[in-house]
Amino acid sequence: MPTYTTGQLAEKLSGQVIGDTALALTGFAPADSAKAGELTFAENDTYFARADQSAAAAILVAGPFTSTNGKTLIQVANARVAFAQVLPLFFPEP
Numbered sequence: 731m732p733t734y735t736t737g738q739l740a741e742k743l744s745g746q747v748i749g750d751t752a753l754a755l756t757g758f759a760p761a762d763s764a765k766a767g768e769l770t771f772a773e774n775d776t777y778f779a780r781a782d783q784s785a786a787a788a789i790l791v792a793g794p795f796t797s798t799n800g801k802t803l804i805q806v807a808n809a810r811v812a813f814a815q816v817l818p819l820f821f822p823e824p
Contacts, residue, residue: 732820736788739769740804742819743790743812749802755788758820769816773809790816 737751757768761777764770764786771790772778781789781801788802789795792809806812 732822734819736769736802736804739790739816739819740806743804743806743815745790745804745806745812747802747804749788749797749800753787753802758816759786761786769804769820771809771813771816 733754733756735751736747736753736755740747755767755769759768759770761770761781761784764784766785766787768786769788769790770781770784770786772781773792778791778795782797782799788804790804790806790809790812792806795803797803
């Protein structure tokens with residue numbers, strides 16, 4: 731599986747990193763199954779609370795969220811659209 735930094739993903743998604751732009755991300759997963767080093771996403775307050783408590787290293791968000799656990803955020807215009815754009819990066823077709 732490819733590895734991307736939060737800065738690289740933000741550039742591909744026309745987003746902004748809040749936190750570490752050099753943080754390496756090794757995968758993408760839902761908050762409830764995310765592991766250390768992975769990216770997850772949250773499109774509302776409820777999902778963000780779960781994502782912020784998860785093992786994920788970074789969270790893809792739309793809106794003015796702030797991590798209380800020191801997670802790096804990639805802020806984009808639409809988290810659901812960005813989610814769809816990120817999936818093929820981490821899971822390319824064979």
